[in-house]
Amino acid sequence: MLIFNNLLIVDYIRKEAKYVSFGNNRNLITSDSNSKGKSTIMKSLYHTLGANSLFDDEFEVHSKMFDIEFNVNNQKYRICRYQDEYTIFKEEKLIKKFSRGNIEGLSRFYEEEFGFSVYLKSRTASIVLAPPAMSFLPYYLDQDKSWKKEVEPFENLGQFEKLSRNDLFYYHLNILNKDYISYRQLIQEKQKVLTNKKDEQANSEEIYKTISETIKSDNTFINENEMEIVLNQMKNKINHNLSIIAELKEQFLYLDSSRFDLEIERKDIDRIITQLASGKDIKTSKEIKCPNCENIFEISFEEEIEELYNLSFLRNRAKSIDFEIKESSDKLAIVKSSLADQLSEINALEEQVKVKESAYQSYINRKAYDNIISELVERMTKLNIEIQSLENEIKNVSENIEKHQTLKREAHELFVAEYTRFLRNLNVTNFKSDNIKPFQKLRIGGSQYVRSTLAYFFAFLEIKTHMNVQSFKFPLVIDSPREGEQDNENSQDILEFILNSDINDYQMLVSSVNADQYIDLDEYPDLNLIVLDNQKYQLLNSPDYIEHQERIYSSIASFNLRK
Numbered sequence: 319m320l321i322f323n324n325l326l327i328v329d330y331i332r333k334e335a336k337y338v339s340f341g342n343n344r345n346l347i348t349s350d351s352n353s354k355g356k357s358t359i360m361k362s363l364y365h366t367l368g369a370n371s372l373f374d375d376e377f378e379v380h381s382k383m384f385d386i387e388f389n390v391n392n393q394k395y396r397i398c399r400y401q402d403e404y405t406i407f408k409e410e411k412l413i414k415k416f417s418r419g420n421i422e423g424l425s426r427f428y429e430e431e432f433g434f435s436v437y438l439k440s441r442t443a444s445i446v447l448a449p450p451a452m453s454f455l456p457y458y459l460d461q462d463k464s465w466k467k468e469v470e471p472f473e474n475l476g477q478f479e480k481l482s483r484n485d486l487f488y489y490h491l492n493i494l495n496k497d498y499i500s501y502r503q504l505i506q507e508k509q510k511v512l513t514n515k516k517d518e519q520a521n522s523e524e525i526y527k528t529i530s531e532t533i534k535s536d537n538t539f540i541n542e543n544e545m546e547i548v549l550n551q552m553k554n555k556i557n558h559n560l561s562i563i564a565e566l567k568e569q570f571l572y573l574d575s576s577r578f579d580l581e582i583e584r585k586d587i588d589r590i591i592t593q594l595a596s597g598k599d600i601k602t603s604k605e606i607k608c609p610n611c612e613n614i615f616e617i618s619f620e621e622e623i624e625e626l627y628n629l630s631f632l633r634n635r636a637k638s639i640d641f642e643i644k645e646s647s648d649k650l651a652i653v654k655s656s657l658a659d660q661l662s663e664i665n666a667l668e669e670q671v672k673v674k675e676s677a678y679q680s681y682i683n684r685k686a687y688d689n690i691i692s693e694l695v696e697r698m699t700k701l702n703i704e705i706q707s708l709e710n711e712i713k714n715v716s717e718n719i720e721k722h723q724t725l726k727r728e729a730h731e732l733f734v735a736e737y738t739r740f741l742r743n744l745n746v747t748n749f750k751s752d753n754i755k756p757f758q759k760l761r762i763g764g765s766q767y768v769r770s771t772l773a774y775f776f777a778f779l780e781i782k783t784h785m786n787v788q789s790f791k792f793p794l795v796i797d798s799p800r801e802g803e804q805d806n807e808n809s810q811d812i813l814e815f816i817l818n819s820d821i822n823d824y825q826m827l828v829s830s831v832n833a834d835q836y837i838d839l840d841e842y843p844d845l846n847l848i849v850l851d852n853q854k855y856q857l858l859n860s861p862d863y864i865e866h867q868e869r870i871y872s873s874i875a876s877f878n879l880r881k
Contacts, residue, residue, distance in 0.1 A: 319390070319791040320432070321825050326385040327362055327858060328870050330879060334858035337866055341846030344817060344826045348833040349850040355857030356829040356850060357461045360797040362386075363827070364458055366399045368424045368450030370473040372462060376855055385873045390432055398873040405876035412876055421449045428453065434790035436489045437499045445499055451475060454792060456490050456778055461798035461829075465768045487757040491782055492789040493725040497718075505715045512708045519701045526694045556667045563660045570653045577646035584639045591632050729781055730756045736780045740773035744815060745808065765808065768801050772812065776819060793825040800830055810836040817842055 324339045338347075338359055347356050361371035366384035373379040384399045396407040404424055406414040416423045425447050429435035436448040451472040458464070460471035488494040734754045741749060746766045754760065757778070762770045779794070796816060800809045813836050816828055833839070839847060852859065863870065874880075 321389045323387040328383040333863050335863035336858045337862045345846040347829040347848040353854040354850045364454040400877045457792040458795045465801040498722050501715050501719050508712050515705050522698050552671050559660050559664045566657045573646050573650045580639050580643045587636045732781045736777040744769040746770050796828045813837045
């Protein structure tokens with residue numbers, strides 16, 4: 319629990335200050351007219367701790383240094399703020415300094431030092447540690463903002479989603495906390511992993527089904543070593559046949575060429591015999607065209623004519639050539655038949671090799687599929703175990719989240735009941751309980767809205783007490799609760815309602831102009847009354863600066879400012 323001891327507002331350039339001391343229980347700040355600084359004091363309290371209050375332009379907040387002393391767990395702290403810089407003293411020893419813009423560092427200090435923090439969803443959808451203002455918001459009612467519809471008391475809170483800001487009160491009831499945030503983040507991470515695992519499992523099952531159907535009809539068993547030997551033998555046989563074919567082709571070409579030469583010679587002899595028989599001159603040469611390559615050859619017969627000088631010799635030679643031609647043709651037919659046999663044998667062997675290689679490849683593929691199936695079964699088994707484990711983890715985390723949700727529903731029911739009760743106590747009648755939503759102010763017009771805001775404020779505190787919440791407690795700061803043109807009777811009811819409320823050990827600070835006109839201050843002997851009797855717009859003064867000069871100098875030094 320945090321208890322404000324005193325507040326020091328300093329204008330170190332003009333050497334003026336305002337010092338205010340607070341009691342541990344109820345405090346009432348009053349004056350006989352407005353513009354004397356009541357709201358400035360009230361705004362300064364949580365502003366010094368890191369919230370951003372909206373001050374009047376005349377106050378010139380950027381030239382002011384704020385210094386607040388408070389107790390937490392029987393230890394004394396001082397926090398000083400100058401513009402957007404902070405220094406923190408513990409038992410008068412400077413322990414922390416946060417430079418301009420490091421508001422997250424200040425929030426982290428509060429979390430680590432005092433154990434209070436709020437985590438909210440930013441507009442970028444990430445869960446972040448909220449600035450200090452979110453910790454103070456349910457405990458502060460601002461004169462300029464809180465009594466107006468749907469307006470929050472501090473500046474610069476728009477980075478958080480409205481729905482997430484509504485969850486703020488659940489943090490202060492300790493229903494939502496760091497554990498809850500961890501559970502939510504954990505379940506999101508686990509759900510994402512689970513989805514990926516299930517997708518992987520479905521994909522594996524589809525592959526398993528496809529492969530199983532592919533190899534289901536093929537139960538062939540093959541001895542791999544024997545198959546490889548047979549294939550090699552067949553391929554060797556094909557190679558042997560190919561070498562024989564090469565030899566046969568050479569024989570065929572030789573025999574065919576010899577026969578061609580003989581046929582040419584035979585034709586020439588016939589021509590010579592015809593010429594000799596007719597007594598014509600014999601040409602000593604002849605051009606002939608090869609029937610295969612179509613080249614032109616000139617063949618000389620001079621020597622033959624000299625030797626073959628008679629018809630008898632030529633006719634005998636013709637018979638010999640005919641025999642040789644027949645012999646060559648017979649040999650060519652044998653070679654041609656052998657070539658056909660070899661080619662037929664090779665074709666048959668190649669067909670056998672194809673069949674056996676196909677069977678062998680099918681067998682090899684099936685073995686590969688068997689290995690894939692084994693791996694798939696192992697993977698699917700592992701995935702099933704992981705999925706079951708994830709589902710159990712998600713179930714356990716969900717149960718923890720459900721505990722928080724159950725408490726939220728309980729808090730909602732209590733809020734409706736307590737909000738309704740306080741509304742009626744404050745003479746607010748223009749509402750229906752069915753229209754009350756969790757920790758949202760009713761939309762009520764006129765002066766009743768101010769009282770409904772007050773009822774809303776105290777309903778939250780009552781729920782916190784009822785649920786025995788052991789969360790951090792902050793002082794209740796209520797600035798000008800008689801806003802909204804309240805009549806005298808309602809003004810009296812409002813102040814009495816606040817000062818008579820059972821707030822247990824909360825420190826309370828209330829400000830109201832002319833409070834003594836509406837309540838009998840003698841009825842509140844334990845009330846710490848703070849009366850502002852300064853001139854309008856002259857809250858700060860020189861005597862307070864001089865009286866607290868040593869403390870002011872230590873604060874100035876912590877910011878490295880000139881005295």
